[in-house]
Amino acid sequence: MAAKESKKENSGRRTPGPTNPMVTPILTDQYQFTMAYAYWKAGKHQERAVFDLYFRKNPFGGEYTVFAGLEECEGFLDYLRGIDCSDVEVYAIPEGSVVFPKVPLLRVEGPIAVVQLLETPFVNLINFASLVSTNAARHRFVAGKSKTLLEFGLRRAQGPDGGLGASKYSYIGGFDATSNVAAGMLFGIPLRGTHSHAFVISYMSLDEIKDKSLRKKDGSSTCEDFGSDSLRGYSAETNKSELAAFTSYALAFPDNFLALVDTYDVMRSGMPNFCAVALALSDLGYKAIGIRLDSGDLAYLSCEIRKLFCSIEKEFGLPGFGKMSITASNDLNEETLDALNKQGHQIDAYGIGTYLVTCYAQAALGVVFKLVEINNKPRIKLSEAVSKVTIPCKKRIYRLYGKESYALVDILTGENEPPPKVGERILCRHPFRESKRAYVVPQKIEELLRCYCAGSSDKKEEILPPLKDIRERCIQQLEEMRPDHMRRLNPTPYKVSVSAKLYDFIHSLWLNEAPVGELR
Template sequence: MAAAKVNERNGCIDGPTNPMFVPTDEYTLFNNLLLGTNNFNLSFRFDLYFRKNPFGGEYTVFAGLEECIKLIANFRIAEDEIAFIQASLPPSCEDGFYNYLRGMDCSNVEIHSISEGYVVFPNVPLMRVEGPIAVVQLLETPLLNLINYASLVATNAARHRFVAGKSKLLLEFGLRRAQGPDGGIGASKYSYMGGFDATSNVAAGKLFGIPLRGTHSHAFVNSFMSPDEITDKLLYSYDGSHACKDFVSLARTWLRKLKRSLVLGGIFGETNQSELAAFTSYALAFPSNFLALVDTYDVSQNFDLFTSVVLFHLLIEDLEVVFQLQWPKMVNAARALWAGPEAAGDLPSLATGDCNGFLQKTSIFLAFKGKAREELPPLKLIRERCIKQLDQMRTDHLRRLNPTPYKVSVSAKLYDFIHFLWLNEAPIGELQ
């Protein structure tokens, strides 16, 4: 479950969960062609940030950093991929470009990033990528791809957790509705990061150490006709100290009591016998881990069979993360805290340091090919960090309806620097 773990066989960071074939857009290849081979190694710095929080909310959970690190640490373009690129581009492209692609890696790339699992806000740099311009331009599309979806799912999971409260068990059952196998794996991972407790996705459990929980299938319900088909009716208590010899009859007795109850006002109607048989059989098989599926026939009619369990299916909405050459100077982010644990606001500042000591550092440093870097924590610790971050936010920032905007300011030196750029670079319109 360790993030970006080192492979003992080759001493390198493991590759991404889903290796992408030439993970870039065609126009980035054209951008590099236009640079010319003499300019491929010019050093550039790009910032990755977003402009608007998703779901009409006022916060976003930053996720996907581990997959970005795995991608960059293993970034190479294979010979068959270069052949495909060469066949797709105009024949006038110079051979030096393809030779450069053959030797391209991220050995000279550095990453400065906000820690994964942090609560983040629009226009605050999430990640700074520094390195040869030809390399970092090719990284634009895969980094956006890996962070957009991950942050979207983690944020949605955090919103569900906030509404459900801390005491409720949240299970992610979205694999069969996900955008393909890759979307299913990512949704399980980042739902867990955002606050869900377990997943039904066996592959995600194996890959990331997420606890597995599941229920029975609709086919299991349809395989029964009535409770009379159940032959083994003995049910032991949790500690094994006593037993119910005929649990099937007991379940039928309590069902009749529920239907006659004046308190419940006769809200229960007919009960599907195959569903009653399936629930009873499942409870006999898993007496301490009973989680039934209510919607095979009719949810309203089946509520009388057990205490219902609410399953959340993630809804996908756009989160636009952008990757731009933004500042000629480095910008860091810090978080101001009140005297208590609550966050007061974020304060982007120049990297030269113009912040007071009460600000909490939010960024980490990562590099590759033998350079020093901060180790990434396992998924479970990232999840704990995310939950702690959300606990530091005021509830009015987190609420679903009409949330209070979170304050993002800039330091005095950064404000003066932005104003200087604006005065010198903004075009002056002509008076008509």
């Protein structure tokens, strides 16, 4: 263990982020223990096994998935290492990568009884992480690059760390900030939040605000009665609770005044109240941030609000007033973002909650963990459903890129096959269908599986990058995909292939292992 420790230090591996406190060795299914016992009882527990972790179908009707959750797996492994996982090797695709069905995201090797125990936590950790990251990436795709995406889902998430995970993995998938304070603290994700409807209705009148003094932005003097003398007729007919709440909020956050304007009536109360307070702030040298809408016809209202902002900019000669931020929330999802785009709108930022964090459209990714080799002997699991047949052997995975720098195809080869070479033709075969095959001449090749835990081998371990870099990788990888794989409607499936040698091997094994009377 001591040697191992020092090796770890030398490898420069970053200590994984805050380990999820719920991830303990008992975070596993009962049958992992019963199997471990049975392996031990049979004297089989030390046999060296290789498991692949992968999924069978892309989520959300799409044709890609973002891989995430690796760091949390690492954390769990570091914990277990102290017990007896010193001989476990973990190979993984870098977190934040775009990945596809059948491709091993993780390859775990080690004594079978120990590796079996890792199945449940690894699958649990990768499943939701990759699902949320993918969901976030899809929302980003529809919203467009220029919009600000805010994750507002903590309240509707599936438990406390359902919320924490959702915040973290939404960020990886391309969101800009979260409302989740714990996620902000733990992961350094930018935080966002203003006020709720309850804040507005908790006020009755301006008299409730005990101290209305506000110092000018330049510090030159102090206005002792902020708001009441500066409302310029904008708020004569508006709701007074709301005006009081906005005034109170502006007094607390004069540099960050962003108000929720739909508690009563957006255009007749919320907007006049907001503009009155924003103008009063402007008189003291502060710039309001903007407004949030949480109900109603978001497309229409955002356009009306933009017009109002622009007319005020003109009327009062206030540069920038017209460009103030319009944030929309209220049960948004991919479909509503798409509909807003089609209608035309003036929204700058979206707050997305329930549909993002619970992955409402598809609440689980079917990540599986399958035995592919034991004692250097390949194992295959057959099934009447071809999609459930496993691809045996320890494998390498290469992503082949074409001329326009788009990814063309992933190819799985045996561990010891010569790697594909740039500019050299290689046959890529569908793993199970004989007729599906194509020659590819790659312009760039990336080997996907890297060593994250060397076990007792002397392989060099990858360094886990900080969250921001994972997010950057994700954004970049999404851009390297051909647009027809990414579109929402009828996306083209990205191809995952095997080498000719692996194809032949799979099919010889298939014939040997098929049940009596079938396929032989």
